[in-house]
Amino acid sequence: MTEQIINDLTIQAATVNGSGSQTANLVLTRAIFRMGIPVAPKNVFPSNIEGLPTWYQLRITPAGHMARTDQVDVLVAFNPSTWREDIKSVRPGGAVIHEEAFSSADARTDVTYYAVPFSKLAKAKIQSDTLRKQLANMIYVGVVAGLLGIPWDALEHGVKRQFLTKPKAVQVNLDAIKVGLDYWQDNFSKTDPYRLEPMTGAVEGKVLVEGNQAAALGALMGGVTVAAWYPITPSSSLCEYLIAYTDRYRIDPATGEKRVAIVQAEDELAAVGMALGAGWAGARSMTSTSGPGISLMAEFAGLGYYAEVPVVIFDIQRIGPSTGLPTRTSQGDIAFAYTLSHGDTKHLVLLPGTVEECYEFARDAFDFSDRFQTPVFVLSDLDLGMNLWMTPAFKYPDRPFDRGKVLTKADLERLSGEWGRYKDVDGDAVTYRTLPGTDHPAAGFFTRGSGHDESARYTENADAYARNMDRLARKLETARAALPAPVIDESTGSAVGLIAFGSTHAAVLEARQILADAGRPVDYLRLRALPLSAEIGEFVRRHERVYVVEQNRDGQVFDLIRLDLPPDLVERVRSIRHYNGQPIPAIAISEPLLQAEAVPA
């Protein structure tokens, strides 16, 4: 018997989209998490309702690595059309659970096969004709449980948690799992090295949350009252979660009245228009979309910037250009979103790097938007947004809303009605606004996307135009210092630094470990907002070489950083890019970096 490998393996389930396999995968994930073992699931799914291949990767590591890996230890081969390719991904010595009907005769000989007659078992053991196809997936959960030693109470928890709102479904699913488990016990003896054993200390206090769930909760806690959206993968679930959460927490049980308005708009132009209209009228408002929707929102984004209207825009990035791969991840919208719209438009962009930050930044985006009276973009991505991530439970907000500079009726009375909508009174370039409905004769003003002076009057005057644009630039400087600062770790004392942002963070954490183990530790700055913090330049100055890691082809943030740096620092900055639609694995950072840093022989 080979040496055992405990709690350190990656399971890949290759199944057919729309067959119910995702439920089985999630039950497995929750059962293993219940054992106290860190899990990192990645769902690789097609743009399809039913029939195309889909893969679910469940990475299990004692250290809690959350990035995707290319290494598969245990394959569950459930899809005849991809079986030949899937088997190639398994590492030598790995285990393959497959439908008995698939021939393994001409396949690899360096893996252990467990052939299971899934179809026959489903036919013989599952009574319900309508549920058979769905429940067949649960049989493999049972087989995997047998293979790896997942205790029954963990499986029971996984099923109950997964069917929280459908308790009736619990027993039939458990029965199906039992079919697989029994088959394993009756037919196999283990010859592969993989085992799971309960752990303590690794997942206590942690929960499993999707980034879009976290962002929806953040929006709820941030006080959103108007949301408008148009369905688009991978952002749809954000507003769907928001609908579910507001149905639960924002409906007055006595009157049925809702303390939120959520509109499914006719397109993304209307979605952002509704959100802007609501922001103008004083609501905390948002929209959520992905790349193609961001393209459509460009015109309104410019209006929001120039007329200074608060709104929060979530972009759950998928890979482009154009329709691109609608169900694959990317960080490819960042440069576009930053300057979205024609003219000299520039926006505040928040870059959450964890699901906890999806929650916090979503919540705080409404404060930033009100405070700076401008659109705020929250750039998440498919990997962060649609996968489950292990995270510490989120913290309850420790401060009230910041509604920004809004003049009330009492304020206007105190000022004897003397004020200018675009007049910089405080020297921070952030001006005062009034909301429609304010009962004072001086409250009203005309909001427009055309040229305006300090009193919001139409003007084509050259000086007035330039003055206003200069103030808007200064406003961005005020915001630059207020946005989430980079998170910097310079504990290694290395001359080499990494800069990354967003979902790349998970791979960076693991890559830094690999690099440290290889004797090449690197410092790390995690960028969390645009415009770039002044700390970026300081970090570069303190290092000889700095690698910017990002998930797009053109090195968009690499470019932004170089544009911002003094000329003498520009050459210190290098670029590492990953752009195949799959979440970046750690080796996509460590390998090119080791290569670049290799001492010439």
Next chain:
Amino acid sequence: MSATLNRVGLPRDAYKGAATTLCAGCGHNSITNHMIKALYELGVEPHRLAKMSGIGCSSKTPAYFVETAHGFNGVHGRMPSLTTGAQLANRQLIMLGVSGDGDTASIGLGQFMHMIRRNIDCTYIIEDNGTYGLTKGQFSATADLGSVQKKGAVNTFQPIDPCAVALTLGCSFVARSFSGDGKQVVPLIKAAIAHRGTAILDIVSPCVTFNDHDGSTKSYSWVKDHEESIADVSFVPFFEEVHVDYEPGTVRDVELHDGSHIVLKKLGEDHDPTDRRAAMRVIEEGRAAGHLVTGLLYLDTTMEDFATTEHIPESPLKDLGEDELRLSRDDFDNFMSEFA
């Protein structure tokens, strides 16, 4: 002598705006004056008014009335979405949108239709001149087939009739009028404001510079010669008593949401404004006869507006604070524990 004050204590001048920058004689300026009269007589409180518009000559006009009210001149063809959002944020606002034929029937047709489909509580006035004035005289989508441009080009496309589109979509208030017909426009504006739901008011409003010549079906002379009003419209606001002094069978009286009444005195054939198919027929027959049919075409006071259907409270959502919007600490902790 002091000026006459309306029911909220304001003189007519309080409803004026900045000086117009449109051409002298523009139909839109007349509509602006009708708006001032209607808002003054209704006693609309300026701070409750939200003047919304898109882009174009028409969309500039909200600057020319009720200067103390909030206004939002947005982007081209997208006034309906801004209006929808603002209305949801604050149901206390009186949403008054001004658009044009390009803004509505071309670039903004999608938003126009979807606003109607949702029955957003707003007044939507189309200042309809069949031409793009600011860009110097191109045809718009409401220009009639065969109508002639100033430089002689003939329109070869079928027109989009905003009223017919609105009726097809089940719009709850559809009317057409002419900028030169203040006696009809003013009560229609008042009724549109009193109505709870989307009120479409398509007002033919000649462009004196680019579309007021022979061969145009949106010129002053053409409309004066071809306007056919289906009924005399009068409006009795909720704060005035209805005086009944008419021959039985000659008048239709519809009560609006706020208790106001719109009173329609029959002119020719009797038109039932609550009959949608009859409204379509009136438009089609008028078109076939070469007439511009004006008046209140259709009204449905039973349809719920969007915010009501969505259970949005009457008190503004924008005024809600942390206590009403955030989960309590206990709810939050319980909610988080469900993710374990």
